[in-house]
Amino acid sequence: MKKAILFWIMFFAFSLALLAQEAKIDQPAPDFKLEDINGMDVLLSDYSGKIVVLEWINFDCPYVRKHYQSGNIPKMQDKYTKQGVIWMAICSSAPGKEGNLPTGEIKKRIKQYNGKMTFYLIDSDGKVGKMYGAKTTPHFFIINKEGKLVYSGAVDDKPSTDIENIKTARNYVTEVLDSLLAGKNPPVKVTKPYGCSVKY
């Protein structure tokens, strides 16, 4: 009986600690569990020891469309997942709001854009989005192999919907991932995220 009480106390304390967690740069990335579009539970901590990209997504946002229609983000997903990076696209759009699409429509869009993310995760109550402080779509967070959050910000330095700008943009996500894969410190930690607001 005592053991059971102790178990439940520890369980609630652990749950509260998780709830209170807030992602911060250079700190351990808080764990979360979300369901992907195939109905599979995905736990961040299952990928410890790997570089993880969290990409906040809303396929109806023109800024997201810019990077998917141009193939910019799908190419990055393809390149880095082939090098062992785990790429989690997370949609925090609340039910009835822009970007909260039926699973079939999400799969259709991923196919249309040739998306190569490892998972497309559903966060319709916005808990994980708020835990990480995701403000815009897209908004990127990168976790290193040690499980620390090392980057928060934009995909690049051209806050526009103009596809032409991609050619001349400084791609922060690529820079951070290349340096992490080379065992170096990322050249940037925080940049201004740009895009549509996350539709919490």
Add this chain to the structure above:
Amino acid sequence: MKKFVLITYIFSFVLFSFAFAVEKYRDKQISIEIVPATKAIEKGKENLFAVKVKLTKGWHIYWQNPGDAGEPTILEISTNIPNQQKIIPQYPVPTYKNTSGLVTLEYRDVVYFPFYLWIPQDFDKKDLEIQLKAKWLVCKHICIPGKAIITKKFQISNGNLKFLQNNEILNSLKLIPKDTILGERKLSSNSALLKFPLNFEDRLRKVFFYPITEGVFDLELEPEFSTSGNELSMRLPFVRYIWGDTSNIEGVVEFTFDNGKKKNFVTKFVK
């Protein structure tokens, strides 16, 4: 069919979001034009104009610091006045909006961005030509970026035109911070303490700070303020991920007094 839909979409997107050198820009969400404050445009004096932006109900654009999301509205004026540099119109104090923890600083309905033009006495053109380059992001349940070049000619008065005032523009000047206060700042790990001189007779009820400097302050939390003698101190918490320049803090401070009156100032802070 898919190609047709895509082409139609791209065509309408381009059509609605970009217009070249029109007198007035208008689409389903927004209309933009240059309006004079007076009917008579006169040489040898400063003339007041404004960029008038009218938004369809429910839609909004953003202040120079949009807040947690969105993009700033960018307005740039040029004219055919010789040696006239480009002018940035003045931005009225925005509306603070908190949507599920995401704070935006925005404009709705009708907003005037005033600007003054001094026309020299020896200006020899028949018309004053004003060109506006505008770029915006208009949002409701979705966001639509847009840009336009608007050119409008105004006849220079020969003295026969009636001097009529546009009261809406004149009223909009009340929302423009006129004076600048220089203050001091002290930074800690999680907040900035801003101090500036205060010289009001009325009793303060509330102070609000709209940072022009982006990416430094957490807009969701209201600033704590206190007064001591002729000095006001305001503590502003930092945003979780700082990407802005903490060494160059600028903003608009809005004082609300017990009698309901408001005053706005531009504030700049140094070490």
